Amino acid sequence: MTGKTERADRVSVTRERILTAAERLFAEHGVFAVSNRQVSEAAGQGNNAAVGYHFGTKTHLVRAIIRKHAEPVERIRERMLADMGDSADVRDWAACLVRPVTEHLAALGSPTWHARFIAQVVTDPSLRALVAEETRSSPSLRRTLEGFHQCLPELPAEVRAERGDMARQLITHMCAERERALAEGTPTPRASWHDAATGLIDALVGLWLAPVTRDS
Amino acid sequence: MTGKTERADRVSVTRERILTAAERLFAEHGVFAVSNRQVSEAAGQGNNAAVGYHFGTKTHLVRAIIRKHAEPVERIRERMLADMGDSADVRDWAACLVRPVTEHLAALGSPTWHARFIAQVVTDPSLRALVAEETRSSPSLRRTLEGFHQCLPELPAEVRAERGDMARQLITHMCAERERALAEGTPTPRASWHDAATGLIDALVGLWLAPVTRDS
Structure with a gap:
């Protein structure tokens, strides 16, 4: 191993330690x-x-933490999209929104901090644009939102956008709530990240399929 | 007017100015x-x-801002509860969760800052307990959550708690998103707070009525 490689490894370990501590x-x-x-x-x-x-x-520093996790989430969603058949329904697309996030959190082991970190970032006026950038640049997320469009062609475009926002908010903040409960040792409604995802998917299917009331 | 009353009025004006600026x-x-x-x-x-x-x-200071708005929201919800008949359904209870918040925001006129403020407070690790305190002490909110229980007796208790959390997160963060869009002049899916509430109520009805998948 050359001195240059050793130094690069050491820098990489230090950066990783900083990201985790932060x-x-x-x-x-x-x-x-x-x-x-x-x-x-x-x-x-x-x-x-x-x-x-x-x-x-x-x-x-905040952007580096966001990117560190965005990559594995993207890979899981790409894999789910590759396995998706032509007859995918609203439930399949809802799973494609939720499971990459919860699978990633489960894979990190216990405890995790990422869900609480991201919930703060998307809510902060000066930081939220950082997550919006990553979200916009995710091909798998764009494809998933198109999937809802294909399943629900009759949904008005503005309601589709609104429910897309709702889905994003629910996933972000419910994962943060569960992560906090696990960290604090308070009861959670579900035994695992997998089961928590099932609860979120049930709710999102109901939300996407809900009839649209027209205001006068 | 006595000197004492004048001084109390002046203090009250100053406090109000500080709350609004903050x-x-x-x-x-x-x-x-x-x-x-x-x-x-x-x-x-x-x-x-x-x-x-x-x-x-x-x-x-944060607690004083929370309380300033919690009182009018509580009054609106008490009024809605008083008007609620014995045959109230899930949609009526969802309205009872959402409309007190959006009616209050509409009554504040434009621009408002409260929805973005509250979204930050509920997400911050050191401040979130302040909102939880106010929420726990709200009789109208407790009554509304009991309403869902009456309408949906077959829903497992932990799923009811989970969906109650989801409803809370959706209302808080979707109101903050709309308020931010209004402040920044970006497009919103709905023309008014009343219509935004209708969109939220539609989604919450779908969410509460969604079938529950049992994980193995």
């Missing part, structure tokens, strides 16, 4: 309550400026 | 990105410590 602190105390200095310390870096050196500003 | 700044920039000093300045207070003098810490 995500945990952000989930538990809030993205803005935690300083880059605290993150550097929690990541075991002697140099308190390690976050700045490796990532730049807090916004850059 | 809510706007929190909605637009984030609850933690804004300092008490910035709130005091935006409220036109010569004394930069005005927030501390009138409210104490930021947590106390």
Whole structure:
């Protein structure tokens, strides 16, 4: 192994440690309550400026955490899309929205911090655009939303957009609620991420298929 | 008017100015990105410590904003409950969850900041307990959740709790999304808060009535 490769490996380990420490602190105390200095310390870096050196500003750090998880979620959804037959129905497309997220959380083992982190990011006025960027650039997510269009051609376009937003909000915030309950040891309505996904899919199918009332 | 009453009125005007300035700044920039000093300045207070003098810490200020809005929402829901007949169905109860919030936002006129403020508070690890306290102490909300129980006696208790959480998350975050779109001048799927509520009620009825899949 050359000296250059060794150094690259060491940098990669340090960056990974920082990302993990940041995500945990952000989930538990809030993205803005935690300083880059605290993150550097929690990541075991002697140099308190390690976050700045490796990532730049807090916004850059937040984007790096988002990307770290977006990639495996995208891969799971691509796999589900590849297995999807021509007769896919609303339930199949709802599963394609939900299961990549919950499978990824389950694969991370316990505890996880990502769901609480993302819920804060999408709600914060200065950070939410970062998630919107990642979402817009996801081919698998675009394909999934087109799937609902194919199944529900009679749904007015603005109601389809509205229910797409609702689905996104539900998945994000219900995963964060479950993750928090697991971390705090409070009861959860479902025994596993798989079962929690089933509950979300049931609800999303009902939501997408609900009749549309026309206001006068 | 006695000097004492005049002073009480002046204090009340100052407190109200601080609450309004804080809510706007929190909605637009984030609850933690804004300092008490910035709130005091935006409220036109010569004394930069005005927030501390009138409210104490930021947590106390946040609680005061929550309470200011919880009272009118509670009154609207009490009125709806009083008008509710014995034959109330799932749609009536869904309306009883949603319309008090959207009617209050509509009554505030444009622009509003409260929906974005609350969405941040319920998502923040250190502040969310404040909203949970208010929610638990609301008799009208408890009565409404019992209403769903009466309409859907066959729904397993844990699924009822889960769908109650989903309803809460949807109302909070969809109102915040609409408020943000209105503030930014981006398109919204509905023309008014009343119509946005109708879209939410349609979705919630579908969600509450969705069949429950049993995982193996």
